[in-house]
Amino acid sequence: MIATNEPNAAALSRMRRSERRAMLMGLLFVSPWLIGFLIFTLYPVFASAYLSFTDYRVLAPPKWVGFSNYTDLIGDHDYFLPSLFDTIFMFLELPIALTIGLALALLLDQKLRGIAFYRTLFYLPSIVPVVSSAVLWMWVLNPEHGLMNAALHSLHIPGPAWLASPAWSKPAMIMMDLWGVGGGMVIYLAALQGVPTPLYEAAALDGANGWQKIWHVTIPQISPVIFFNMIMGVIGTFQYFTQTFIMTNGGPDNSTLFYAMYLYQNAFQYFRMGTACAMAWMLFIITLIATLVVFKSSARWVYYEGEAR
Amino acid sequence: MISAAAFVGCGSKPASDAGVVHLKVWSMWSGDEEKGFEAVLAKYHEEHPNVVIDNLGAVTDEKSIRAIIAGAPPDIFTIIDPTSLSTLAANNALEPLDTRFADAGFHDVDFTPGSLGQCRYKGKLFGMPYLLDCVTLMYNKDVFVQAGLDPNKPPRTFEELEADCRKITKRDSDGKLTRIGIHPIDVSPAVIISMFDGKFLDGDRVTADYPNNIEALNAYMRLMNDQGGYPAVQSFASGFGANTGQFNPFFHGDVGMLVSGEWNPYWAYKYSPNCHFGVAPLPYPTNHPDRAGSVWLADNIFCIPRGAKHAREAWEFLAWTQTPEAQQLFASTLHNVPNIRVELHDRKLTDDPPFVPKNPGDRDPNSWRPAYGQFLALADSPTATYFPSMPVANMYVNQLATAFDGVGFGSKKPEQALAAINGRVQKEMDKYR
């Protein structure tokens, strides 16, 4: 539309009307998501905030208790705080998964014969359903008859009790997760293939060797992908549930009582919906802070092509 | 005496609505035991053709609670862990049964001692027992012989138990355990505490750190140390075979003793007929001689969820389960202890009549009954115990288990671990006043 040079009332009201029409059109198209957002996101967020201040046993009406759910949780050294720390421990997995995933992607970014076979092989564990994988790894990590300890036994290393040991249960789960590192690997692989070759050539001209090329060209170029994976990794770690439900049920000695597991137990086992909602809100705040931290730090190391920073 | 009239009246009253009623039952049993339960359901259907019962087996308490919270419960369900009953009752999840119980003409005195107490919360009845477990000490005679112990002398005192465990425990050349004295007692940490005359509750006050309880915890840790230490034992136990099968660790000789129940004689008969074992009361500590002869009782509790669609038909089924016929049938298929007192002494259940094989290789189908009968006799003991009814019973027991775990793995001290339970459980319990 060509803007008129003399905005008169009619022209103005026409613009506002067309703006309004555009907005209505936009809202109409967006309505499936918007309605869903109101019902399944906004309403629940406020509802769970309200419930977190009540003692709600599902089969009886909620009773207002103020902040006591929150204070009880924070003072609980035997269940809530361990569930928080157990989950935070799992953050260790993120840098390990990143390194291995990236390293594998670099290895597979070559035009070797049969490379497609390897890519499939490494990717396959990540599409195995979680339940299947959990049952399988329970057996692989069985201290008496499992693959892992048998392999260690053949190297004359005594294998630990893995899932039956409070010290080794979390490393065991990290190991199991790393089996699925192929999922991240293929994303890095796709990103690697998007790095423009002239950059590498320019670096070679400057005298850069293999490692330097990776550090100064590859990583900055794919940093947005790394950044995205890191955020999703932080959020995902807090939702870690299925594996512990199936394999260890929180034990031994609460060593695998992850946040999402204890939350589920409160909501669906102990008749403590109010406490579960309080846990959910605390998680919300923690995630907000963690995401903000990663976002702020991203300014330093995430490089967007064509952006002036 | 049982009022025969009451039973006759209950069993033959037809459902007044025309048409077939479908009852959904969720039960804890799987495998052969599930078939045993379904035999009972089939018999009920034979006598009440208008009631069809759909059974779902292998249901955990956790699943039942989840379904109740979701508002999608069955018509009847069993509780594996009797301590869950009070939690469910306290949260309004169960249909109260006192009126129905009285109307059916039942009397407490007709029931096996201890079987109804577990079904009550704050004095009100919320479930019905249908057979119960009597858990006591079992010992593998073959393992005893191998370890140089007298196969006819099971440990009577706790100290003897410890000594026997030390002798039975065996290791291989790498120092790994290959046999231990007693299977880690996973029935409930409460069993161990009750062996030491422990106290869980004093009126309305939680007493997790009662001195006898601490003594029990320490004694159990000592027992585990006698056979390699708690962590090593847990690791060894995680490699055990399934309980229903020839690799059952007790039948297979991986453990010398077991604290378990009356279903084992039949399982031995079925899976490991060459296993020679004995049954004895739980060992008592020499400084608690009044615990001699004690056993631990755990009901199979059947409950009706509040708001069940067919509560009346569900109750009629439960009332039928208390008839002598139903008790005998289930006792023969599930091999549990009858909860009707008179049946504890029913010779039909415990006799092994002289057997003449028709073909060579035929086995005496009743050879397991005498050993099973020993459990029935023990169940009638005045020192039989079970976990007290309280609103957060299963939270209490879970916390005890976690405390035992913590002490076993060395992350907690016994006194502190148990004392910490007091505050937590008390706070939850007080919410239910």
Next chain:
Amino acid sequence: MSKRASQIIGHTVLILLGIVFFAPFLFMVSTSLKGDQQIFSSTIQWIPHPIVWSNYPKALAYFPFWRYLGNTLIICIGNVIGTVFSAALPAYAFSRLKWKGRDFLFITMIATIMLPSQVTLMPVFLLFRSLGWTGTFLPLIVPSFFGSAFSIFLLRQFFLGIPQELSDAARIDGCNEWGILWRIILPLAKPALATIALFSFMGTWTDFQGPLIYLHDEKLYTLAIGLNSFLGRHGGEWNLLMAASTVVTVPLVVIFFFAQRTFVQGIALTGRAN
């Protein structure tokens, strides 16, 4: 280091890692074919003597695979339909329409991707409970008809890459926005649609917590819940468990091999969307 040497090292590392990654699969299948005696040894025997094929029919006798598979498919296909249909309209609005409030709502939508699911889990559960939908498939399918933020985002990025000239030409021809979306944009977006369909399918297939809290009737179980239930019944019978586990894994692997190209596309799209 010489090129040849580094190539050899590269190959060796790949082979070693390949063995490490493949070993668990092998162990799973190998155990599933072993007899009861052979499982309980402390040294590994890769090839069972004898091979007990009957473990599979035995496991399937206790594990109603076809019923669970059917249930899982119903829920997955429902989700795919819901996701695809409910992603197209919002993605169009966010990319090819200009309207007040668009960017604000878009940022809000992105923010919801980072919202932990637990915050909404319980009230949504209570909502479905009050509707009487617990115990049915409805809570697992209906929400997908209300737009998945991630799918909308992916599709929107793709739509952004379609030249404006196409839309402008259609507008001049008198096409309204709905027509443009339906006749021009969507046909061009087939790869992206295939991608979100595939992601939705895979995500729903492996969903565990959803079916756990909403499905209570064994006849409605999905493969995931069914396997967990099987574990509860047959713990310690590792050969049967591995057989059941293998059987639950196979469908997805088969789908992967048939839909490989779509997988690769999807990953490239995700990379580009960043």
